[in-house]
Amino acid sequence: MSSSPVPILATSADAMLARARTTFDIEAAAVLGLKQRIGASFVEAVQKILGVRGRVVVMGMGKSGHVGRKIAATLASTGTPAMFVHPAEASHGDLGMIKAVDLVLAVSNSGEVDELTVILPVVKRLGVPLIAITGGAESTLARHADVVLDSGVEKEACPLNLAPTASTTAQMAMGDALAVALLDARGFGTEDFARSHPGGALGRKLLTHVSDVMRSGDAVPSVRPDASFSALMREMSAKGMGAAAVVEREGRPIGIFTDGDLRRQIETGADLRALTAAEVMHPAPRTLRADALAVEAAELMEQHRITSVLVVDANGVLIGALSINDLMRAKVI
Incomplete structure (x- = not known):
């Protein structure tokens, strides 16, 4: 039998706008909270990535996985070679993509996702540096990580405090902060950016003679x-x-x-x-x-x-x- 459709409640326009504005407030507060907490661990993370001879391998499950894919794409387009590896697929052969010259950047709000935690010992045995973006400071992921970037939030924008909303926004912002700090440290300029985007408008303007x-x-x-x-x-x-x-x-x-x-x-x-x-x-x-x-x-x-x-x-x-x-x-x- 098919499941019953979710009932649609009559809601006023004012209520809809109020919920949207509350969402913006909660997510803005989540990002500003990161600004207050970053410090030595962020600097250490940037330095470790700068020292990597291989690639940054980004991993994450569920919504954190979607964020991870975006972080990997942003890193790759701004001068830091990166790729995304799905943790569940890693347990079935994709771990072979990770080499000793690489670095793993794991993204998980709880830090207790089974598909991710089960492969952490293998990652450590490879001698690969592990950086965690997590809200679980005492989590399994945090305990295995060489560097922990705290992306914790007080609450989700979801009124049930269940759907990943503010937490994924915080993860995305932390990934962007890493990418921009790395871009700056590498002296990555507009021409470098254009070479990574030859099909875009900027690429055509900066590369076409x-x-x-x-x-x-x-x-x-x-x-x-x-x-x-x-x-x-x-x-x-x-x-x-x-x-x-x-x-x-x-x-x-x-x-x-x-x-x-x-x-x-x-x-x-x-x-x-x-x-x-x-x-x-x-x-x-x-x-x-x-x-x-x-x-x-x-x-x-x-x-x-x-x-x-x-x-x-x-x-x-x-x-x-x-x-x-x-x-x-x-x-x-």
Whole structure:
């Protein structure tokens, strides 16, 4: 037979908001309580992790396991190699993932979870350092640990004081504090973060260079200063960039002509067919080096309200071109 559905009690909007605000108060108090209690043990934990030649192996059951997975992911993305191993699976072969060069970070509010405590003696025999994040200062986990980080809370936000709420918030905050302290100690910077997140927006901004997205070779629209206006328009149409560089014989760009320049020339009423590229170009074009970040090209375009920039080498010779559409396709902007 199926179980009876949980009855839904009629509750006022005010009561719902009051419960939510109480939850925020309880969980905020839990986190602030950690601030008052951390000290030498936290420093020791950071130093032990810094000294590890292998990985930080995070373990936890139930809700603490979910927190543990997040802690492992945060550590790994901020310069500390880490992975999560499920305690129940560890008893059935996954302990082989833990090597003598690793460190175990065990997360448990009570410190008495059977699936975790049963493997602690094996972890100790491996000679692996053990750090515990627990609310059970006298628990089995705490007694086995080399370092104990107290994540205890006075009460859960759950009105029954049963569902892990404030306790898991405290565990998460302690894990974040460890990760940030380690990040700082390692001198982990924005470029390091980007390398860990190459698929994200920050990764694209900090890792994508102009050379990665620019047009080069025959794809770069360019003409000589004495080229006719018709030849200039054919070059722009053929290369489809909405602009063309005007380049002297040595290969250095002396100007650029864009779709915007074309509209402005038409507005003057001039006979464009009689003009040369040098006569219609915009002189002193904006240029960048190929090793500049693509985000710098975006900033240059925004600053000068332009849609194209030219790319030159160390001698000022044209080697590429870049449009705002190129940056958008690369998801730099």
